[in-house]
Amino acid sequence: MSTATPTDWHTRPAPATAEEWIARAAEVSAVLATDAAARDRAGVTPHAEIQLLKDSGLVTLLGPVEHGGAGQDWTTAYRVVREVAKADGSIGQLLGYHYLWNWAARLVGTREQWEHVEAEAARNQWFFGGAVNPRDQDVVVTEDGDDLVFTGRKTFSTGSKVSDVTVLEGVFEGTDQHVFAIVPSDSAGLTFHDDWDNIGQRLTESGGVTLDGVRTPWSSAAGFVDKTFQPRVYNTLNVPTIQLVFVNFYLGVAAGALETAATYTRTKSRSWLHGGYDRATDEPYVIDIYGDLTAKLWAAQALADAVAAEGQRLHDDPDAVTPEARGAFEVRVAAVKARATDVALEIGNKIFEVTGARATATAEGLDRFWRNVRTHTLHDPVAYKRREVGRWVLDGELPEPTWYS
Structure with a gap:
C-alpha cells in the first residue's frame, strides 16, 4: 500500500460533525486512490488498509462517544462508505459491512449485550467480519x-x-x-x-x-x-440496513469511476481524427455522455440520502418500529438498490466510450470499477427488488422480512 498515509490524524482535533467525518473519509479515499489499481491487481490481504481505517477513526464512527467512538448515525456512515468506495470498492464494502456487524448487537441483542459490545468495540477499535x-x-x-x-x-x-x-x-x-x-x-x-x-x-x-x-x-x-x-420488529431491520450499505458503495464506486475517467479524458484521451476537434473534452458526444452519467449518478445519490434519512428515523426509536413501517422502508430501499445497481453498472461500462481504446491498458485499471460493481450486484437478483416495489405499487403489498428483503 502507498506510504502516503497522513501522519497528523493523531495530532489534529478529531472531527466533531458529520461534515467533518465525511471530509476525513475523503482524506482516507485520497490515500487509497494513490495505488488502488496496483493493489487490485496484487490482491494482497488489506491489513494496511484496515489499519488506515483505524488510524483515521472511521472504524469507531458509530461507537459511543463515552468509549472513544464518534457517536455518528447511519446517514453519516453511509456517506463515509460512499467516499471510501470512490477509491476502492473493496475497502468501502469492508467498512460498510463492519458498520453493520458492529450494529448487529443493537439490532438483535439485549440492551446489556449491545452496550457491552459497543463499548468494547469502540475502546479496542475492533474491526468486524x-x-x-x-x-x-x-x-x-x-x-x-x-x-x-x-x-x-x-x-x-x-x-x-x-x-x-x-x-x-x-x-x-x-x-x-x-x-x-x-x-x-x-x-x-x-x-x-x-x-x-x-x-x-x-x-x-x-x-x-x-x-x-x-x-x-x-x-x-x-x-x-x-x-x-426475545423477538422485536427491529430485529428484522438488518436486511434493509445492509442493503443501503450496498447502495452506497455501489454509488461510491460509480463516482470514483466517473472522476477517474474524467481525469483521463482531460489529460490523456485524444479527439477523434474525423471529429474536427482539437481536444477530446470538446467532442460533443463525450460531453453528452459525461453529462448524462453525472445526472443519473446525482439522482441516485439524492434518493440514497433520502432513504437513509428515512431509515435513521427507525433507528432513532427502535421499540416503536412497526411491521408496516419496516415494510414501507424496505420498499424504498429496494427502489434505490435497483437504481444504484443500474447506474453503477452503466457508468462502469460507458466510461470506456469517453476515454478511448488506450484506456483499456491494464496499468490504468479502469476495468476495476465495473468488475467490482458487477461482482457484488449479483449478491441478490435486482429483479426481485423491482418486484417488491411493483407489488407495493399495484397491490399495496409490503415485503415480508426474509434474509434478502
Whole structure:
C-alpha cells in the first residue's frame, strides 16, 4: 500500500460533525486512490488498509462517544462508505459491512449485550467480519453446559483475515432457530480459507470459513434471555440496513469511476481524427455522455440520502418500529438498490466510450470499477427488488422480512 498515509490524524482535533467525518473519509479515499489499481491487481490481504481505517477513526464512527467512538448515525456512515468506495470498492464494502456487524448487537441483542459490545468495540477499535451467508444452512449450533458450539462451513465470510471479531450465525440442532454470536477471529476452530478468487471486490477477504467446534458462552447468543430469543420488529431491520450499505458503495464506486475517467479524458484521451476537434473534452458526444452519467449518478445519490434519512428515523426509536413501517422502508430501499445497481453498472461500462481504446491498458485499471460493481450486484437478483416495489405499487403489498428483503 502507498506510504502516503497522513501522519497528523493523531495530532489534529478529531472531527466533531458529520461534515467533518465525511471530509476525513475523503482524506482516507485520497490515500487509497494513490495505488488502488496496483493493489487490485496484487490482491494482497488489506491489513494496511484496515489499519488506515483505524488510524483515521472511521472504524469507531458509530461507537459511543463515552468509549472513544464518534457517536455518528447511519446517514453519516453511509456517506463515509460512499467516499471510501470512490477509491476502492473493496475497502468501502469492508467498512460498510463492519458498520453493520458492529450494529448487529443493537439490532438483535439485549440492551446489556449491545452496550457491552459497543463499548468494547469502540475502546479496542475492533474491526468486524461476518460469517453469516444466509444461503448456507450447514452451520449447526449445539449446547454444551454453559457454552454454545458452532460446527460447519460458510461459503463466504467477508472481512475474515482482517477482522478482530467475527459474527457467527448458525441454527440450533434439530430446530429452525437461528442464533448469532460474536467471537474473536482467532478463536480455536475458526479457520478462514484463501478461496476468494472472483473478478471483483478482490480485497474483501470474502472466502469460505470452517467452524470446527467453535465455542462461545451462552451469554453471547444475541437476543437470548434464559436461553429464549426475545423477538422485536427491529430485529428484522438488518436486511434493509445492509442493503443501503450496498447502495452506497455501489454509488461510491460509480463516482470514483466517473472522476477517474474524467481525469483521463482531460489529460490523456485524444479527439477523434474525423471529429474536427482539437481536444477530446470538446467532442460533443463525450460531453453528452459525461453529462448524462453525472445526472443519473446525482439522482441516485439524492434518493440514497433520502432513504437513509428515512431509515435513521427507525433507528432513532427502535421499540416503536412497526411491521408496516419496516415494510414501507424496505420498499424504498429496494427502489434505490435497483437504481444504484443500474447506474453503477452503466457508468462502469460507458466510461470506456469517453476515454478511448488506450484506456483499456491494464496499468490504468479502469476495468476495476465495473468488475467490482458487477461482482457484488449479483449478491441478490435486482429483479426481485423491482418486484417488491411493483407489488407495493399495484397491490399495496409490503415485503415480508426474509434474509434478502
